Amino acid sequence: ISVLFLTLLLLFLALFPGAFSCCMKISDEISKGVLRRVERFEIQKAGGLCHLEAVILHIKGRKFCVNPWNRKVEKMMKMMKHKIHRSKFHVRKQRTRRTKQKEQKQ
Secondary structure (H helix, E strand, C coil): CHHHHHHHHHHHHHHCCCCCCCCCCCECCCCHHHHHCCCEEEEECCECCECCCEEEEEECCEEEEECCCCHHHHHHHHHHHHHHHHHHHHHHHHHHHHHHHHHHHC
């Protein structure tokens, strides 16, 4: 019986990998210091296995579940998206210049 239970548990985890990573409660308040240390974030939608809308902040291997409608959190997400977009654009811009410089030398 225990082998059957273990097999079913592994099958469930394989089919629903996010089943145990849902936020069960969210925090409405978060300090600026915590927001400054955020490495990345995920957006949890209400529906399916998770019943709450939340933003999951990842800080040094820990997860914090916060209210997605918090103004500080919205601002932080916008800044992080802008930072990622700028860094990708900057890399493309440098590659384009290098290619043009090589063409001019030839």
